Amino acid sequence: MTTESDNPTVSVRIDKWLWAARFFKTRALAVESIGGGKVQVNGARAKRSKLVHAGDQVRIRKGPYEYQVTVRVAAERRGSAKDSVLFYEESDESRAARERLQEQHRSVARTFQTTKGRPTKKERRDLDRLKGRD
Numbered sequence: 001m002t003t004e005s006d007n008p009t010v011s012v013r014i015d016k017w018l019w020a021a022r023f024f025k026t027r028a029l030a031v032e033s034i035g036g037g038k039v040q041v042n043g044a045r046a047k048r049s050k051l052v053h054a055g056d057q058v059r060i061r062k063g064p065y066e067y068q069v070t071v072r073v074a075a076e077r078r079g080s081a082k083d084s085v086l087f088y089e090e091s092d093e094s095r096a097a098r099e100r101l102q103e104q105h106r107s108v109a110r111t112f113q114t115t116k117g118r119p120t121k122k123e124r125r126d127l128d129r130l131k132g133r134d
Contacts, residue, residue: 039060056070069094072127
């Protein structure tokens with residue numbers, strides 16, 4: 001890992017940190033999300049040049065999911081996925097809420113049955129007959 005964790009006064013732009021912590025695939029996506037108001041630092045809406053330090057609280061909304069994390073390491077270099085998990089600590093409430101929402105999405109997907117496409121000519125005739133449009 002980098003030596004940035006050795007110095008507690010290190011600060012990094014929020015867009016670089018989000019990219020380094022692997023919340024977003026590119027910095028451009030991180031900037032777009034920040035501009036859309038989907039990222040807050042210490043309870044306030046962030047700008048992309050906002051500096052984050054170790055101990056800052058960051059709230060990130062990605063799609064239907066919301067992450068509430070505490071910055072552990074203010075790093076601007078993107079490393080492996082194993083190392084990037086060490087850059088932050090997610091709160092237990094945030095993790096539980098995301099897992100509940102994920103389970104709800106799974107249950108809805110299981111109950112929703114997709115059709116096989118447009119009806120065949122025979123199926124269309126059967127539907128017309130059922131609806132009384134002979």
